[in-house]
Amino acid sequence: MLQVGINGYGTIGKRVADAVAAQPDMEVCGVSKASPDFGADGAVRRGYTLYSAREDRVSAFRKAGYEVAGTSEDLIAESDIVVDATPGGIGAENRPRYEAAGTPAILQGKESDSLVDTSFNARANFEDAEGAEYVRVVSCNTTGISRLVSPLEEAYGVEKVRATLVRRGGDPDQTGRGPINDILPDPITVPSHHGPDVNTIFPDLSIDTMGLTVPTTLMHMHSLNIELESEPSSEEVRELLAGESRIFVVDDGLAIDGTGKLRELARDRGRPRGDLWENCVWGESINVQDSELYLFQAIHQESDVIPENVDAIRAMTGLAGRDESMAMTNESLGIGL
Ligand code: NAD
Known part of the structure; x- marks a missing residue:
């Protein structure tokens, strides 16, 4: 069994831990956190071995009543591979530690592409990560765009x-984020940095992006206009996207008019934490006019990258090829609405 360490047990890390624990070919050897808060409580309740991010915090964990098996340094040494889900920028600080320990590592979206052998999206470039030592699973938004562009390009x-x-504006637990009552061009400069991030997966793709931030914690929403090289019908595109395992084409009959109902659907289906691992594309919005495709898709920022982390582990360690890995991940998590 491949031993996977989770360094940074927050929004992404705790979900990756549960996803790894659900796989038949890998297990969680421990999780590391910076502070003994409710996340530490959750880790212990799920049976994960807890590590403290730093030596000088060990006493704080013990004082709060948590057993810790050591520091992140110890977890890195214990692991065959580490998923680093620490806050943006800390993955870069941790990178030399992985190298010193000879432990391969997966970084997340906020870290720079220059730190890794390749950026990763399972559908688009699984093969690029085969045998790699350092891989970055791209951000939630880039993951969402990559899953869409791949089949359209093909x-x-x-x-x-x-x-x-x-x-x-923020995730549900990010009490300090905003805006509370505003609509922010974010960044104000255009095009935004999101397009170049997609180019870490598709180097030759012509893409321009603009960003806004709004007062919600539920999901991101993408408004897309894609010029195609041929002219399929709207129905053909809808069928193509419906055939993708990590795209959920929202059926008109469900009467889902926004991200609130999407998340409610996920909760109704018994999804853990109400997660939506799939891109959610409104079927009614898919419209092709003169080779230009228009659509709306919603992206659950807390969870769409989770299956990608599991597949990146398999790509790097050679446990399985793309199709087998994606199928195993989908099956074990219950992906496909
Ligand atoms: P988070 O703040 O929810 O969790 C970070 C965790 O890391 C916390 O548990 C914290 O205790 C721990 N931590 C802090 N410093 C540490 C250290 N030095 N060593 C070990 N653990 C440490 O962050 P998040 O939202 O899960 O984001 C993590 C990464 O995932 C970032 O790169 C982010 O860009 C990326 N990401 C986040 C989202 C999202 O919407 N939340 C989506 C996709 C990708």
């Missing part, structure tokens, strides 16, 4: 992508 060719990303 089926029709993509001339140009234009995307407006309406982003959630």
Whole structure:
């Protein structure tokens, strides 16, 4: 069994831990946190071995009543591979530690592409991560765009992508984030940095993006306009996307008019934490006019990258190839609405 350490047990880390624990070919050897808060409580209740991010915090964990098996340094030494889900920038600080220990590591979206052998999206470039030592699973938004561009590129060719990303102000536990009552062009400069991030997966893709931030914690919403090289019908595109395992084409009959009902659907289906691992594309919005495709998709920022982390582990360690890995991950998590 491959031993996977989770360094940074927060929004992404705790979900990756549960996803790894659900796989038949890997297990969680421990999780590391910076502070003994409710997240530490959750880790212990799930039976994960807890590590303290730093030596000088061990006493704080013990004082709060938590057993710790050591520090992140110890966890890195114990692990065959580490998923680093620490806050943006700390992955870069941790990178030399992985190298010193000879432990391969997966970084997350906020870290720079220059720190890794390749950025990663399972559908688009699984093979690039095969045998790699350092991989970055791209951000939630880039994951969402990559899953969409891959099949469109293969089926029709993509001339140009234009995307407006309406982003959630923060995650539900981020009490300090905002705005509370505003609509922010974010960043104000255009095009935004999101397009170049997609280019870490598709180096030759022509893409321009604009970003806004709005007062919600539920999901991001993408408004997309994609120039195709051929002219499929709207129905053909809808069928193509419906055939993708990590795209959920929202059926008109469900009467889902926004991200609130999408999350409610996930809770109704018994999804853990109400997670939506799939891109949620409104079927009614799929419209092709003169080779230009228009659609809306919602992206659950807390969870769409989770299956990608599991597949990145398999790609790097050679446990399985793309199709087998994606199928195992999908099956074990229950992906597909
Ligand atoms: P988070 O703040 O929810 O969790 C970070 C965790 O890391 C916390 O448990 C904290 O205790 C721990 N931590 C802090 N410093 C540490 C250290 N030095 N060593 C070990 N653990 C430490 O952050 P998050 O939202 O899960 O984001 C993690 C990464 O995932 C970032 O790169 C982020 O860009 C990326 N990401 C986040 C989202 C999202 O919407 N939340 C989506 C996709 C990707």
